[in-house]
Amino acid sequence: MAQPPSTLFFDCVVVGSGNAGFCAVHSAVENGCSRVLIADTCPESWAGGNSYFTAGAMRTVHGGLQDLLPLVNNVPPEMRDKIDLDPYTSANYTNDIMRLGQNRSDPALVKALVDDSRDVIGWLKEHVGVRFMLSFHRQAYAVNGRQRFWGGLHLSTEDGGKGLIEDHRRKAGEEGVEIWFDSPAIRLIVEDGAVKGVVISCAGVETPIRATGVVLASGGFEANPTLREKYLGAEWKEARVRGTPYNQGDGILLASAANAAHYGDWAGCHSTCWDAAAPRDRGDQVLSNQFTKSGYPLGLMVNADGKRFVDEGEDMRNYTYARFGRKILEQPGGIAWQVYDAKVVPLLRKEEYADEVVRKIRAETLDSLADELVQDGLLDRGAFLHTIEEYNAALENVPNPPGFNPAIKDGLSTQSEHGGLQLPKTNWAQTVDKPGFVAVKVSCGITFTFGGLRVDPKTAGVLDEQGKRVEGLFCTGEMVGGLFYSNYPGGSGLTAGAVFGRKAGREIGKSVTKEHSQSQ
Missing domain, CATH: 3.90.700.10 (Succinate dehydrogenase/fumarate reductase flavoprotein, catalytic domain)
Known part of the structure; x- marks a missing residue:
């Protein structure tokens, strides 16, 4: 990787290069941050975290086919009258999360996800340039000559998770975002209870970086057999990892230095039927x-x-x-x-x-x-x-x-x-x-773990054990605890990462703008 720049101050540092982290980056730039960094433990060949391995499905509230058509690129005019696709309401989405989570999901987090889901999809298309499709191949069956969609999940990204990360990286390049691979975050810089930056290991050298805001978006602990055994049970040592091997729970450990509160279903995870011959x-x-x-x-x-x-x-x-x-x-x-x-x-x-x-x-x-x-x-x-x-x-x-x-x-x-x-x-x-x-x-x-950090639903700011905001620290993606319990409606993970990532970037942008106005 290139040598770090001479300045070690950024407006925003995001730890993790998946969909959630990129959404935080785009939002930070959009809202006034000019110096933005993504740091990831993985080599560049593994960029994208678990998002790369998804089918790119994103669940959202919508008003039916006519509402979704402006978002997608795979429905020619002659096909539109042959599609049955019902609206998916806020009540539908909320009920699906709550019933699958045995009514244990945090209602405020669920509301934040559901209320912002449609807007964030539009933002991903118009602002980021994400290419969306109707999921004929995954979410529809041909019935009596018509394409009948089912299950409340209708959108996916072109070329799945690979295409999603490609779109994110293209936009980050246009924004001038720096991305450091092979660069694990090893500890937060905490002063008087507030996070003031993060220390990154660059080629084995500890590099302190001061930042207005740090966003943790480095995934759960699903690739760590020791933590799986500790929190999920002994049998989980034998589960196959569906995605990146770099989701080791490091971000959660980092947050402990700031007294960040653990939250959610630490005994739960997303796990699915997987080819027995897979790695x-x-x-x-x-x-x-x-x-x-x-x-x-x-x-x-x-x-x-x-x-x-x-x-x-x-x-x-x-x-x-x-x-x-x-x-x-x-x-x-x-x-x-x-x-x-x-x-x-x-x-x-x-x-x-x-x-x-x-x-x-x-x-x-x-x-x-x-x-x-x-x-x-x-x-x-x-x-x-x-x-x-x-x-x-x-x-x-x-x-x-x-x-x-x-x-x-x-x-x-x-x-x-x-x-x-x-x-x-x-x-x-x-x-x-x-x-x-x-x-x-x-x-x-195993896809991702449900236990994580407690965040403010309005800002994605991390909360401490007393329920107070940890100044300067934010969280998005799989690391957000309390949203899913025991199960979840498919396609909600990527949408949640986008919703809370966007919130985190917006809040950091507000702080940067405020700092600039006070210095003038």
Whole structure:
């Protein structure tokens, strides 16, 4: 990297180069900061943090298709009349966060996220230049010749997280923002309880940097097996890291010097169904989010004992995928298989299930599939076949079943007045009986941890153990605690990082402007 400039004063220093950190940077420049620095532990080849590994999905309040069309670049005029996309209201968004978080989420943080979500999306497009698309490939099914969107999540960025970080870096270059890679922040400069800067290690040399504001945006502790074991449980040492290996919890440790308050669900995290063949300690920068295996609502998941362990059709995938990884980790060996028949295989997303992306176990009969799975680690062949037989039999007892429709909660269930399974499949329950069977081995991929720091919802300023503002210190992204508990609605992470990052940059800009006016 280039040598640090001779001046070691910046208006704003952001620790972390993901979406949240870049949003803080853009906002700081927009609001009057002229000297802005991003410092990151990672080498430049790993720029973008976990944001790089996402699908780029961003959940927002909106008024329906007509509200979103000005934001996106992939809907030609002739297609607009063939799209069904319902409005997603503030009440919808709030309810989704609260119900998935067991009503434990901080209402003020939730309100800040929800109220600012639509405005921040517009800001990302118009001010930053982020390229948005309608998520046909992830969030819509073709139903009766129409594209039917589902799950309240409709926007993603072009080329996913890779494209998002590309857009952020382009804008930062236009703004004249300095970015130092291979430059970990090793401690905050704290004077009289206020943060006055941060010490960065540059080529092994400690470099003190004075700043009006410091923004911590360096992610959670999901890549740190020791901290995972400490806070999440011993089994979490075996989870596979979905993204960057550099999210080690360093920012949270830094904040302790300023008496920053820990907050939120420190025993909770976002974890999902992940390819069992994926690397254990880091994501793949080429395949990135393609290791996700989110097709389970269309089929069944069985563990090594040959038994189902979740209601695959409990809710839309957006609302279950972030906690089903934990369920897989709890199974024998921390693995499971997703099982599909020929009726649904064509509906599986190619990005996740193409032959060149994932190893598929194929068979023309369930007996031969069981034999193949035994070779792959299945411990109880008979239990596996009994599970499928019992599941199929339960569906035969459902009178006048509704039609299968993957774009809605179709009520096609294993349960009826005649009984049903002890563990139901509540929606999208079809028999697994059409030859052309496919099984995919999955594990638990941890995305980010929910425990973090307590912040002021209006400013993203860090609060201390007494609930008072730590002057000069801000936080955004995965490090914000109290927003999500046990689960979350998909696409909320990137949006939250943008909302609170923008707030942090705005506040630092206000302070810089005030300082300049007082010095004149």
